[in-house]
Amino acid sequence: MRASASLFALIAAGALAGEARAAVALTIDDILEGRAPIVLAALESGEKGAAKPAAVGAPTRPPVPEAPPEGSAPAPADAEPLEGRRRPGLTPELPPPVTQTNPGAVRAPAPEAFPTDEVPIPDRWRLAGALGVTKPRWFDPYNQNFWKGDIPIKGTHDWFFVATAISDTVIEPRSFPIPQGVQTTERAGSLDVFGKDTSLVLAQTFIVGAAFIKGSTAFKPPDLEYRVALAFQDNFVNVPEKRVLHVEPSKRSRRNDAFIGVQELFLDKHLANVSDRYDFDSVRIGIQPFSSDFRGFLFQDNQLGVRVFGNRDNNRFQYNLAVFQRVEKDTNSGLNDLTQRPRSDYIALANLYRQDLPFPGITSQVTVVHNRNREGDRVQIDQNGFPVRPALIGDLRGRDYDVTYLGYNADGRLGRVNLTTSAYYAFGEDRNNSFTGRKAKIRSYFFAVEPSIDLNWTRIRLQGLYASADRDPYDNRESGFDSIFENPQFAGSDTSYWIRQTIPFAGGGRVIGINGRNGVLNSLRSSKEEGQSNFNNPGTVLLGGGADFDVTPELRVTTNLNHLAFADTSVLKALRQEGSIPKALGWDASVSTIWRPMMTQNIVFRASAAAFDPGSGFKDLFANTERNKRYYSILLNAILTF
Numbered sequence: 001m002r003a004s005a006s007l008f009a010l011i012a013a014g015a016l017a018g019e020a021r022a023a024v025a026l027t028i029d030d031i032l033e034g035r036a037p038i039v040l041a042a043l044e045s046g047e048k049g050a051a052k053p054a055a056v057g058a059p060t061r062p063p064v065p066e067a068p069p070e071g072s073a074p075a076p077a078d079a080e081p082l083e084g085r086r087r088p089g090l091t092p093e094l095p096p097p098v099t100q101t102n103p104g105a106v107r108a109p110a111p112e113a114f115p116t117d118e119v120p121i122p123d124r125w126r127l128a129g130a131l132g133v134t135k136p137r138w139f140d141p142y143n144q145n146f147w148k149g150d151i152p153i154k155g156t157h158d159w160f161f162v163a164t165a166i167s168d169t170v171i172e173p174r175s176f177p178i179p180q181g182v183q184t185t186e187r188a189g190s191l192d193v194f195g196k197d198t199s200l201v202l203a204q205t206f207i208v209g210a211a212f213i214k215g216s217t218a219f220k221p222p223d224l225e226y227r228v229a230l231a232f233q234d235n236f237v238n239v240p241e242k243r244v245l246h247v248e249p250s251k252r253s254r255r256n257d258a259f260i261g262v263q264e265l266f267l268d269k270h271l272a273n274v275s276d277r278y279d280f281d282s283v284r285i286g287i288q289p290f291s292s293d294f295r296g297f298l299f300q301d302n303q304l305g306v307r308v309f310g311n312r313d314n315n316r317f318q319y320n321l322a323v324f325q326r327v328e329k330d331t332n333s334g335l336n337d338l339t340q341r342p343r344s345d346y347i348a349l350a351n352l353y354r355q356d357l358p359f360p361g362i363t364s365q366v367t368v369v370h371n372r373n374r375e376g377d378r379v380q381i382d383q384n385g386f387p388v389r390p391a392l393i394g395d396l397r398g399r400d401y402d403v404t405y406l407g408y409n410a411d412g413r414l415g416r417v418n419l420t421t422s423a424y425y426a427f428g429e430d431r432n433n434s435f436t437g438r439k440a441k442i443r444s445y446f447f448a449v450e451p452s453i454d455l456n457w458t459r460i461r462l463q464g465l466y467a468s469a470d471r472d473p474y475d476n477r478e479s480g481f482d483s484i485f486e487n488p489q490f491a492g493s494d495t496s497y498w499i500r501q502t503i504p505f506a507g508g509g510r511v512i513g514i515n516g517r518n519g520v521l522n523s524l525r526s527s528k529e530e531g532q533s534n535f536n537n538p539g540t541v542l543l544g545g546g547a548d549f550d551v552t553p554e555l556r557v558t559t560n561l562n563h564l565a566f567a568d569t570s571v572l573k574a575l576r577q578e579g580s581i582p583k584a585l586g587w588d589a590s591v592s593t594i595w596r597p598m599m600t601q602n603i604v605f606r607a608s609a610a611a612f613d614p615g616s617g618f619k620d621l622f623a624n625t626e627r628n629k630r631y632y633s634i635l636l637n638a639i640l641t642f
Contacts, residue, residue, distance in 0.1 A: 141602065141642055149213060158216065164209035164229065164642065171636040172201040177622040178241045179506035194506070194622060196240035197631065203235040205333075209264060220278040221270050229264035233333040247385030261335025262287060263302045274312070281310035287336065290322065292349060292369055293409040296487040297422050297448060299347065299369065302336060303327060318353040326485075329529035331383040344374040345532075347484060362412035362419070369405040371484050373532060376400040376431060382530055386511045391526040391534065393509035393575065394434025399532060403428035403442050418459075421449040426481060426535070434536050435473040435574065442535050444468045444481035448490060459548040463491045463560075467521055469539025469568035480537035480571065482523040486516075491542055492560035494518055495592040495608035497633045498585075506622070508575030514621075522566060539567025541583075556594045563587055566617060576621075584615030592635075606637040 134144035136151075144150045149160040180195035209229035213222045237245060238254040245255045266286030273280050284307045291300040305324035311317055324347040328340040351367035358364065376398035380389035390398040407424040424446040433440035445468050452461040470480040494500050499520050505512040515521065516528035522540045525531040544562030551557055564585040566572070572581050592608030610633040614622070 139642075142600075147642075149211075149217075158214055158223075160213045160217075162211040162213060164207070164211075166205075166207040166642075167638075167640040168203075168205040168207070169638045170201065170203040170205075172203075172634065174199055174201065174501060174633045175631045176501050176503055177506070177631075178239065178244060179504060180241045199237065199239040201235065201237050203233060203333075205231060205233040207231045207263065215270070220273070221280050221282055222268065223270045225268035227264050227266055227268070228262075230260060231263045231333075231335050232258070232260045233335060234258040235332060237332075245384060255332070257332045259330045259333045259335055259337075261330060261333065262338050263336060264288060271310075274310075275314070277314050279311050279313070279315065281308065283308050287327070290320075290324070292351065292367060293365065293407065293422055294411045294420060295409075295422060295448070295489050297446065297483060297490070298405060298407065298424060298486065299349075299484040300487040301326075301485045303347075304342060305347075316355045320349065320351050322350075323348045331527075331530065334529050344378070346372045348372075359414060361414065362410055365407075365409040367405070367407040367409070369407070369484070371401075371403050371405070371428075371533070373399075373401050375532065380530060382527065386526075388511070388526040388530040389532060391434075391509070391512060391524075391531055393512050393524060393526075393534075394536070395432075395437050397432050397434075397437065399434070400431040401428060401442070401533070401535075403533065403535075416453055418452045418454070419450070421447075423447045424481070430478055430535065433476055433478065434534075436476055438476055440476040440478050442478045444470075444479050444535055446481045450490065457550045460545070461547065462545045463542070463562070464544075465491070465520065465540065465542040467540040467567065469566065469571070470536045471568045471570050473536055473571050473574050478535035480523070480535045480539055481521070482525070482533040482535050482537060483519075483521060484533060485528065486519045486521060488518075488520050490520065491544060491562050492546065492558070492588075492590050492592070492610070495558070495590045495606075495610060495635060496520075496560060496562065497588045497590060497610035497612040497631065498562070498564055500610065500633050500635065501631075503622075505575075508572065524571070536571055538569050538571050541565040541567050544588075553599050554596050558592045558594070560590045561587070562589075565615070569617065572621070578620075581620050582616035584617045586615035586618050587613040589613075590633075602641045604639045604641075606635065606639075608635045609633070610635075 136144045136146070138145065138147060141148050147161070147163045149162040151160075153159045153161055175197040176199075177194050178197055178199075207229060209227065211225060211227040213225045215221075215223035234256070235258075236254070236256045239245060240253065242249050242251065242253050245251070245253065264287055266284050266288045268282060268284045271281040271283060285305075287302055287304050288307065289302045290305070290307065292298045303324040304327050305322055307320060307322035309318070309320045309322075311319070326343045326345040326347070328337045328343060329335065330337045347369065349367065349369040351365055353363055353365045355363050375389055378389065378398070379387065382388050390396060403426050405424050405426050407422070409422045411420045413419065426442060426444045426446075428442040430440045430442055432438070446466070448463075448465040450461060450463045452459050467481040468479055470478055488499065492499065498515065499518060502513040502517045503515055505514045505524060509524070511526055512524055513526075514524065516523065516525055519528055520540060520542065521537075523534050523537045525534050542562050542564050544560060546558065546560035549557040549559075564587075566581075566583045566585065569581040569583055573579065588610065589612075590608060590610035592606060595605045597603055597605075612631045612633075614630070
């Protein structure tokens with residue numbers, strides 16, 4: 001109490017001393033340690049203008065600047081911060097105090113009342129409904145909706161039902177070389193090797209799917225999932241020549257067909273969580289979608305299999321271990337046909353993804369895929385009456401083969417450059433070479449790359465692809481690269497003429513295509529869906545570029561220009577018995593638009609047009625009339641999704 005009283009007395013004395021008195025700081029420690037008289041002496045000496053030395057141990061203070069002369073204007077004070085700082089000694093006016101009253105308020109629970117491992121809150125569906133933040137409507141997939149798994153099944157708290165409905169409409173006018181003969185022409189007296197080339201495809205596909213899911217999937221994988229998806233397609237095709245759609249020349253040159261396929265039918269079981277961040281292991285059994293790489297170059301399909309998959313290290317590592325047995329496809333729709341027995345074609349694979357390897361922003365994948373085919377003793381006739389296994393090429397004998405693919409794929413960014421690349425090396429053994437009838441070694445390779453750069457709303461791309469060719473069909477070494485079931489999202493994808501259309505290989509085989517529908521490789525297969533891989537092929541070279549323009553958030557325009565060629569034509573020359581066939585196939589130019597009126601994937605309209613200008617190699621294989629100097633492909637597509 002005495003110290004406090006002395007402090008107040010000293011402060012009062014300092015206030016009465018006048019403005020000329022020097023400012024001296026007096027602290028509680030000064031008073032308690034007996035230095036108050038020394039400080040008061042300093043005050044008195046300052047009053048007389050004589051400075052006294054400070055006592056030993058007394059705190060020192062910087063000198064106070066002299067007051068400005070009388071009549072002079074004081075220096076302006078700037079309250080604005082200087083380079084993010086406040087001027088020393090300047091205290092801005094504080095805002096008025098804010099008082100709040102909360103009658104009846106309840107004190108918050110102590111921290112010990114809360115659990116340490118989790119904080120329980122009402123589940124998201126009942127909480128959202130109670131707050132009125134959503135407007136549940138059965139036809140609205142973006143607000144709270146029972147049919148989309150936002151609300152659990154009545155009577156449960158962790159079982160959800162998810163319904164999917166898709167309508168896919170395709171209108172496709174097109175032209176391509178169509179061989180004709182005495183039996184195949186619709187015009188009597190027409191003796192050209194190739195007939196009229198225009199045709200029309202109309203296809204309507206409905207996909208209906210359902211899934212029962214146990215467990216909250218907002219931040220972790222489901223504990224259990226049952227899923228089924230059925231696809232129904234009705235398609236109509238009209239071509240100008242006979243024996244294109246059916247083997248019998250008496251059949252009409254147009255066809256209407258419908259089919260229902262099972263595209264998904266699997267059980268997904270969550271095996272274990274292996275970290276606090278929900279790194280996990282799961283197993284999936286049944287017909288399921290799978291892609292072996294980022295762009296679908298090797299194997300992308302819905303097939304019957306068992307797959308173990310999961311991740312590690314906060315999802316930096318992802319892995320797949322899978323075994324598939326291929327099911328037969330419907331000839332005209334390409335959907336899975338479970339009415340036929342599964343094929344003797346097996347696929348075993350393992351792959352590993354690693355984020356930020358070898359550089360930050362790049363995801364790398366290494367993969368090993370083994371394809372074991374044992375269909376050499378079976379003859380498969382498609383639903384239109386054409387033989388597809390064995391292919392009607394070479395010695396026409398059935399084949400068994402084993403081939404292993406070693407692959408590296410990468411996708412991501414290097415600075416401002418987007419980069420996707422894929423490389424495969426294939427090795428194995430073919431039990432019956434199509435040219436020699438003996439065993440042959442398989443040694444082939446593949447490489448593709450797509451760098452791009454974003455400039456505001458524009459992405460500029462370059463693209464290149466090389467698939468090796470068989471340079472000597474009679475050396476019992478098959479060096480032409482072929483995939484298992486390709487579906488490439490590359491170089492324009494299905495808007496590209498060469499990728500979208502199948503070009504028949506007339507004069508060197510029967511019911512053989514140089515390439516396959518929705519495929520880029522020149523593999524000389526009877527069918528991508530029902531045929532076998534063929535490593536006696538001329539290879540593929542593609543070089544080109546393109547640009548994507550995001551004109552608005554709803555509208556994207558994409559352009560592509562590619563030059564295509566064979567890597568080597570030795571196989572073609574042997575099959576056609578020609579001495580020289582040039583490599584150049586021609587130029588493929590396409591433009592496409594994608595319009596999403598609601599800026600979502602629920603309503604998507606696509607329109608594209610592609611033109612193919614034949615090169616010297618294509619002209620050599622398909623000598624045609626002047627009126628058919630170029631070929632076209634138009635695709636109109638509407639996809640509605642719930």
